Amino acid sequence: MAKLTALDSSELKELKEKLVDACHILDNEGITDGYGHVSVRVPGADAFVTIANVSPGCATVRRLIMQDLDGNYLGGVNAPPNEWPIHACILKTRPDVVSVAHTHSKWSTIFSVLPIKLKPIHQYGKFLPVDGPPIYEGVGLVRDIERGSALANALGKGPAVLMRAHGDAVVGESIEQVIERTTRLAMLGEWNHLALLHGEPKYLTAAELAVYNADQRFPMRGWEYYINRLKGRKY
Amino acid sequence: MAKLTALDSSELKELKEKLVDACHILDNEGITDGYGHVSVRVPGADAFVTIANVSPGCATVRRLIMQDLDGNYLGGVNAPPNEWPIHACILKTRPDVVSVAHTHSKWSTIFSVLPIKLKPIHQYGKFLPVDGPPIYEGVGLVRDIERGSALANALGKGPAVLMRAHGDAVVGESIEQVIERTTRLAMLGEWNHLALLHGEPKYLTAAELAVYNADQRFPMRGWEYYINRLKGRKY
Amino acid sequence: MAKLTALDSSELKELKEKLVDACHILDNEGITDGYGHVSVRVPGADAFVTIANVSPGCATVRRLIMQDLDGNYLGGVNAPPNEWPIHACILKTRPDVVSVAHTHSKWSTIFSVLPIKLKPIHQYGKFLPVDGPPIYEGVGLVRDIERGSALANALGKGPAVLMRAHGDAVVGESIEQVIERTTRLAMLGEWNHLALLHGEPKYLTAAELAVYNADQRFPMRGWEYYINRLKGRKY
Amino acid sequence: MAKLTALDSSELKELKEKLVDACHILDNEGITDGYGHVSVRVPGADAFVTIANVSPGCATVRRLIMQDLDGNYLGGVNAPPNEWPIHACILKTRPDVVSVAHTHSKWSTIFSVLPIKLKPIHQYGKFLPVDGPPIYEGVGLVRDIERGSALANALGKGPAVLMRAHGDAVVGESIEQVIERTTRLAMLGEWNHLALLHGEPKYLTAAELAVYNADQRFPMRGWEYYINRLKGRKY
Numbered sequence: 001m002a003k004l005t006a007l008d009s010s011e012l013k014e015l016k017e018k019l020v021d022a023c024h025i026l027d028n029e030g031i032t033d034g035y036g037h038v039s040v041r042v043p044g045a046d047a048f049v050t051i052a053n054v055s056p057g058c059a060t061v062r063r064l065i066m067q068d069l070d071g072n073y074l075g076g077v078n079a080p081p082n083e084w085p086i087h088a089c090i091l092k093t094r095p096d097v098v099s100v101a102h103t104h105s106k107w108s109t110i111f112s113v114l115p116i117k118l119k120p121i122h123q124y125g126k127f128l129p130v131d132g133p134p135i136y137e138g139v140g141l142v143r144d145i146e147r148g149s150a151l152a153n154a155l156g157k158g159p160a161v162l163m164r165a166h167g168d169a170v171v172g173e174s175i176e177q178v179i180e181r182t183t184r185l186a187m188l189g190e191w192n193h194l195a196l197l198h199g200e201p202k203y204l205t206a207a208e209l210a211v212y213n214a215d216q217r218f219p220m221r222g223w224e225y226y227i228n229r230l231k232g233r234k235y
Numbered sequence: 236m237a238k239l240t241a242l243d244s245s246e247l248k249e250l251k252e253k254l255v256d257a258c259h260i261l262d263n264e265g266i267t268d269g270y271g272h273v274s275v276r277v278p279g280a281d282a283f284v285t286i287a288n289v290s291p292g293c294a295t296v297r298r299l300i301m302q303d304l305d306g307n308y309l310g311g312v313n314a315p316p317n318e319w320p321i322h323a324c325i326l327k328t329r330p331d332v333v334s335v336a337h338t339h340s341k342w343s344t345i346f347s348v349l350p351i352k353l354k355p356i357h358q359y360g361k362f363l364p365v366d367g368p369p370i371y372e373g374v375g376l377v378r379d380i381e382r383g384s385a386l387a388n389a390l391g392k393g394p395a396v397l398m399r400a401h402g403d404a405v406v407g408e409s410i411e412q413v414i415e416r417t418t419r420l421a422m423l424g425e426w427n428h429l430a431l432l433h434g435e436p437k438y439l440t441a442a443e444l445a446v447y448n449a450d451q452r453f454p455m456r457g458w459e460y461y462i463n464r465l466k467g468r469k470y
Numbered sequence: 471m472a473k474l475t476a477l478d479s480s481e482l483k484e485l486k487e488k489l490v491d492a493c494h495i496l497d498n499e500g501i502t503d504g505y506g507h508v509s510v511r512v513p514g515a516d517a518f519v520t521i522a523n524v525s526p527g528c529a530t531v532r533r534l535i536m537q538d539l540d541g542n543y544l545g546g547v548n549a550p551p552n553e554w555p556i557h558a559c560i561l562k563t564r565p566d567v568v569s570v571a572h573t574h575s576k577w578s579t580i581f582s583v584l585p586i587k588l589k590p591i592h593q594y595g596k597f598l599p600v601d602g603p604p605i606y607e608g609v610g611l612v613r614d615i616e617r618g619s620a621l622a623n624a625l626g627k628g629p630a631v632l633m634r635a636h637g638d639a640v641v642g643e644s645i646e647q648v649i650e651r652t653t654r655l656a657m658l659g660e661w662n663h664l665a666l667l668h669g670e671p672k673y674l675t676a677a678e679l680a681v682y683n684a685d686q687r688f689p690m691r692g693w694e695y696y697i698n699r700l701k702g703r704k705y
Numbered sequence: 706m707a708k709l710t711a712l713d714s715s716e717l718k719e720l721k722e723k724l725v726d727a728c729h730i731l732d733n734e735g736i737t738d739g740y741g742h743v744s745v746r747v748p749g750a751d752a753f754v755t756i757a758n759v760s761p762g763c764a765t766v767r768r769l770i771m772q773d774l775d776g777n778y779l780g781g782v783n784a785p786p787n788e789w790p791i792h793a794c795i796l797k798t799r800p801d802v803v804s805v806a807h808t809h810s811k812w813s814t815i816f817s818v819l820p821i822k823l824k825p826i827h828q829y830g831k832f833l834p835v836d837g838p839p840i841y842e843g844v845g846l847v848r849d850i851e852r853g854s855a856l857a858n859a860l861g862k863g864p865a866v867l868m869r870a871h872g873d874a875v876v877g878e879s880i881e882q883v884i885e886r887t888t889r890l891a892m893l894g895e896w897n898h899l900a901l902l903h904g905e906p907k908y909l910t911a912a913e914l915a916v917y918n919a920d921q922r923f924p925m926r927g928w929e930y931y932i933n934r935l936k937g938r939k940y
Contacts, residue, residue, distance in 0.1 A: 033892075034930035055930035082920075106892075109827050110899050113906040122344050122400050123376075139909070140916040141828075165827050165909050187268075187341075194345050197432060197902060201348040204374070204400050211375040215317075225269035225290035357579050357635050358611075422503075422576075429580050432667060436583040439609070439635050446610040450552075460504035460525035592814050592870050593846075657738075657811075664815050667902060671818040674844070674870050681845040685787075695739035695760035 004045050007066040007075035012049070015040055015175075016061045019049060022175045025226045026103060027057030031186050036103035036167070039087040040175055042066065048087050048100075052077035071145075082141055085148025086169055093152045097171040099178040107189025108168035111135075118162070120204045121191050124184045126212040130205065133160040133168070133185075160185055176223045183226070239280050242301040242310035247284070250275060250410075251296045254284060257410045260461045261338060262292030266421050271338035271402070274322035275410055277301065283322050283335075287312035306380075317376055320383025321404055328387045332406040334413040342424025343403035346370075353397070355439045356427050359419045361447040365440065368395040368403070368420075395420055411458045418461070474515050477536040477545035482519070485510055485645075486531045489519060492645045495696045496573060497527030501656050506573035506637070509557035510645055512536065518557050518570075522547035541615075552611055555618025556639055563622045567641040569648040577659025578638035581605075588632070590674045591661050594654045596682040600675065603630040603638070603655075630655055646693045653696070709750050712771040712780035717754070720745055720880075721766045724754060727880045730931045731808060732762030736891050741808035741872070744792035745880055747771065753792050753805075757782035761808075776850070787846055790853025791874055798857045802876040804883040812894025813873035816840075823867070825909045826896050829889045831917040835910065838865040838873070838890075865890055881928045888931070 005011050019040050026032045034057070039050035052065035066074040069092040071084055086102045111118040117132040119125065136154035138147055142163075151169060155161040159181055160170045170185060172178035195201040204212070240246050254275050261267045269292070274285035287300040301309040304327040306319055321337045346353040352367040354360065371389035373382055377398075386404060390396040394416055395405040405420060407413035430436040439447070475481050489510050496502045504527070509520035522535040536544040539562040541554055556572045581588040587602040589595065606624035608617055612633075621639060625631040629651055630640040640655060642648035665671040674682070710716050724745050731737045739762070744755035757770035771779040774797040776789055791807045816823040822837040824830065841859035843852055847868075856874060860866040864886055865875040875890060877883035900906040909917070 034927040053926070055926055055933070057930055058933050104827070104829070106896060106899075109896060110903075110906075113826055113908070114900055114903050116903050120400075121348055122339070124339070139913045141920045143920060164907070165825075165913075191341060191344060193899060193903075194341075194428065195349055198345075198349050198351050198428075201345075202399070203348070208374045208400075215376045215378060221288070221290055222269040225293055228290070228293050355635075356583055357574070359574070426576060426579060429576075429663065430584055433580075433584050433586050433663075436580075437634070438583070443609045443635075450611045450613060456523070456525055457504040460528055463525070463528050590870075591818055592809070594809070661811060661814060664811075664898065665819055668815075668819050668821050668898075671815075672869070673818070678844045678870075685846045685848060691758070691760055692739040695762055698760070698763050 004047060004074065005042060007049065007064065012042070015043075016049065016064060018175050019051075019064070020059050020061055021227060021230065022099075022101070022179050023051060023056035023059040024230050025179055026101065026182060027055070028230050029183050029186075029226065031105055031182060032056045032103045036101070037081050037083070037087070038099065038101045038175065038178065039091070040099045041091055041097070046092075047074055048091055049076070050081060050084065050087055053079040053081050082143055085145055086142050086151060089145060089148030089152040090155060090169065090171060093149075094155075094157075094171060096173065098173050099171070099175045101170045101178045101182045102167065103170075103182060104167040105182075105186050105189070107186050107193065108162045109165065110193060111189055112162040112164045112166065112168075116192070116196055118185070118189050118192050120209055121188060121195055121201055123204070123212045125188045125204065126209050127159050127181055127184070128188070129158060130203075130209060133158060133162050135162045135164055136169075137164050139164070179226065180222050183222075239282060239309065240277060242284065242299065247277070250278075251284060251299055253410050254286075254299070255294050255296055256462060256465065257334075257336070257414050258286060258291035258294040259465055260414055261336065261417060262290070263465050264418050264421075264461065266340055266417060267291045267338045271336070272316050272318070272322070273334065273336045273410065273413065274326070275334045276326055276332070281327075282309055283326055284311070285316060285319065285322055288314040288316050317378055320380055321377045321386060324380060324383030324387040325390060325404065325406060328384075329390075329392075329406060331408065333408050334406070334410045336405045336413045336417045337402065338405075338417060339402035340417075340421050340424070342421050342428065343397045344400065345428060346424055347397040347399045347401065347403075351427070351431055353420070353424050353427050355444055356423060356430055356436055358439070358447045360423045360439065361444050362394050362416055362419070363423070364393060365438075365444060368393060368397050370397045370399055371404075372399050374399070414461065415457050418457075474517060474544065475512060477519065477534065482512070485513075486519065486534055488645050489521075489534070490529050490531055491697060491700065492569075492571070492649050493521060493526035493529040494700050495649055496571065496652060497525070498700050499653050499656075499696065501575055501652060502526045502573045506571070507551050507553070507557070508569065508571045508645065508648065509561070510569045511561055511567070516562075517544055518561055519546070520551060520554065520557055523549040523551050552613055555615055556612050556621060559615060559618030559622040560625060560639065560641060563619075564625075564627075564641060566643065568643050569641070569645045571640045571648045571652045572637065573640075573652060574637035575652075575656050575659070577656050577663065578632045579635065580663060581659055582632040582634045582636070582638075586662070586666055588655070588659050588662050590679055591658060591665055591671055593674070593682045595658045595674065596679050597629050597651055597654070598658070599628060600673075600679060603628060603632050605632045605634055606639075607634050609634070649696065650692050653692075709752060709779065710747060712754065712769065717747070720748075721754065721769055723880050724756075724769070725764050725766055726932060726935065727804075727806075727884050728756060728761035728764040729935050730884055731806065731887060732760070733935050734888050734891075734931065736810055736887060737761045737808045741806070742786045742788070742792070743804065743806045743880065743883065744796070745804045746796055746802070751797075752779055753796055754781070755786060755789065755792055758784040758786050787848055790850055791847045791856060794850060794853030794857040795860060795874065795876060798854075799860075799862075799876060801878065803878050804876070804880045806875045806883045806887045807872065808875075808887060809872040810887075810891050810894070812891050812898065813867045814870065815898060816894055817867040817869045817871070817873075821897070821901055823890070823894050823897050825914055826893060826900055826906055828909070828917045830893045830909065831914045832864050832886055832889070833893070834863060835908075835914060838863060838867050840867045840869055841874075842869050844869070884931065885927050888927075 034055040065076040269290040300311040354367040504525040535546040589602040739760040770781040824837040
């Protein structure tokens with residue numbers, strides 16, 4: 001493992017600011033209440049940065065913490081979030097993952113305690129498995145490696161896992177992707193809920209999802225949009 | 236076809252500003268999220284102006300594009316929206332149409348994947364067919380003429396078409412009318428949804444819709460209202 | 471009939487400002503969209519003041535109109551709202567009524583097209599009949615005396631009438647009371663809707679409503695609250 | 706009983722400011738409309754402070770009242786809230802309670818008139834009895850000791866009691882805890898409602914709630930968050 005970049009180094013300035021923006025976006029879009037966190041892997045290191053026991057909506061670059069994938073303190077405010085193993089265990093078992101978000105999303109909670117499934121009802125769900133995300137049935141805050149590993153196991157190779165009576169964990173190849181997925185998971189949750197009240201909707205099939213996934217996409221539009229909403233629309 | 240007015244000519248200044256306002260209204264009213272677009276036909280030309288690969292809520296007069304009805308670039312930012320054929324194909328087959336809006340409306344999505352119908356449950360639905368708008372069942376982003384033509388065909392001579400697992404496309408004789416119709420389609424969608432949870436509502440019949448359509452109406456009140464909300468209420 | 475107070479006289483200044491505030495409150499509380507109006511009887515005269523063909527949220531003291539109870543123009547902006555007969559006909563048949571509000575309330579619309587009833591499910595409904603408000607089944611905008619009289623007839627001696635596929639009309643002994651009733655009718659509509667999704671709620675009986683109506687109440691608290699919200703909370 | 710601290714003494718300054726913030730939080734989070742109140746026990750005395758007949762959203766430190774547990778006036782604005790016995794009677798029978806909130810919460814109202822139960826569907830409900838809060842069936846405003854005592858009796862040793870067709874009363878060991886419980890009771894109400902529309906959710910059992918309650922928690926994060934939202938987010 002290469003020499004670790006220090007949390008207060010200028011190399012991490014942009015990443016830290018993006019992480020804080022990501023937390024604020026989840027708050028501003030109504031996904032998080034006072035709880036939840038987003039993390040990002042430190043480039044080239046077995047370590048991650050997340051918020052230090054503060055609400056996502058109150059996060060600042062001065063309230064971050066860096067930990068390694070066993071939870072050891074590496075810098076910043078020495079007050080890890082209660083559920084740091086969510087991030088540590090997923091990042092350890094999923095080298096493809098760069099960023100993780102954990103929220104107490106209303107919609108994920110609803111689908112976590114019912115047999116109904118949160119499936120791709122709109123093309124926004126093209127990142128999801130055709131049968132929707134799995135559910136982690138564990139009880140109790142994810143405050144140790146055992147629970148964190150069980151959660152990572154439930155997530156498997158997928159993009160998201162619902163956590164029973166608790167919320168969800170969502171992963172991605174970048175902070176931007178995690179935010180897009182987290183907000184869309186909530187939207188899809190609401191839309192599945194609404195549709196299911198009227199009967200079985202016509203979901204997108206695996207073949208149909210493949211058509212959408214084959215379409216070229218432009219990057220960053222959603223991110224620019226959410227940042228714009230966060231900073232206050234200037235029409 | 237007469238000589239084309241340039242996108243940056245003063246003749247188009249007011250129209251471009253109105254188009255940007257229209258995008259902002261759809262965002263401010265919660266109809267669009269980061270995606271969707273509104274277009275307007277260039278007066279006297281087989282061409283249209285729309286937003287250049289930017290979220291409606293982030294649109295500015297400097298982020299517009301002009302294209303002809305085959306999608307050829309005619310001016311502005313050379314980054315057409317992914318789904319420009321929605322506009323091009325509808326404007327080509329519907330000479331009566333001046334403006335088109337495409338959104339990922341939550342309510343249109345719900346009704347696009349269920350057998351329930353989005354019908355005139357309030358006099359605001361007087362612009363709709365008595366059985367509600369048709370559904371375009373095509374899958375995949377509308378990024379080519381083939382899909383665009385299929386969508387225009389599904390729209391037919393009507394005011395709106397739902398797009399399965401995607402949203403809707405709404406047309407009108409002016410930007411103002413398209414905005415009124417798009418916002419009302421969303422309202423009617425919500426109201427149909429709510430009512431259907433309690434049983435079959437007493438919809439307006441074709442004869443009753445005719446009574447409402449026969450009533451004189453004052454123009455622009457809704458537009459003034461939406462602009463007022465957009466600019467920040469000054470009570 | 472005594473000499474009519476002119477619309478621009480200083481005697482009516484306070485009443486006009488309160489009328490405009492009332493319109494803004496209905497807008498700010500999400501009851502009205504671009505349409506609807508509130509009226510107030512001119513003290514000591516067979517006349518009323520309302521907004522002159524403008525959205526409630528855009529109303530100003532310079533956009534008011536005074537009419538007599540036959541709809542004749544008596545002052546202000548000479549552009550009566552489309553549905554002035556709602557106000558004229560109710561004020562003519564109900565001498566106890568000082569103020570009338572007409573809105574396109576979502577909840578009144580839902581209950582106007584279904585057999586379910588908008589009943590007193592909370593003590594806030596103590597002003598309502600135990601079986602909820604009646605429904606005016608007429609179709610078409612209330613633009614003439616015939617429709618206005620039919621609406622007033624449906625209202626009878628009650629506090630409110632739902633208008634099928636259209637909204638409602640609510641009356642009171644003061645502008646403040648009309649605003650409180652209109653906002654509460656919408657709240658009760660939502661709450662009835664929510665409860666009815668789970669079965670038949672335990673409504674307040676006539677005897678129970680009498681207990682609540684016998685309790686002394688403090689005036690103006692709701693009005694102060696709504697004005698506070700309107701002007702921008704200063705915590 | 707020790708000498709009573711005067712309401713305008715500097716010793717109570719911080720407590721009064723926190724009480725006013727608590728009222729504003731309930732308003733800002735959409736729990737209260739124009740009605741409801743929060744109280745706090747005066748340290749070391751059989752007395753409490755609450756808002757003096759003003760909406761929670763309009764409360765200021767100059768609009769407070771101090772009363773003893775029989776309702777006698779002890780200082781501040783001499784206009785007790787209509788339902789002061791809610792506070793007096795609960796504080797008298799529950800020495801463990803420091804703060805009481807009474808609101809007309811939408812969700813508590815819904816569950817107060819139906820056989821469905823507001824149960825721990827998310828770990829946020831770990832403060833609740835496994836079968837949800839009891840319901841006070843009394844009718845009429847709680848304006849006398851008899852009704853107040855009946856309400857306190859229905860509450861028993863629990864954290865919250867729903868009030869039929871009226872709202873709820875929530876208690877705690879601090880103002881912060883009462884606000885957290887009141888806001889979470891509303892969230893859990895909404896989430897139970899949503900889930901119950903799809904069938905019987907898998908609730909947390911008593912044993913599972915014990916697991917969550919055994920987890921250490923960090924204090925004040927929610928309070929910091931709500932204050933942040935109240936004062937205006939500064940991202």
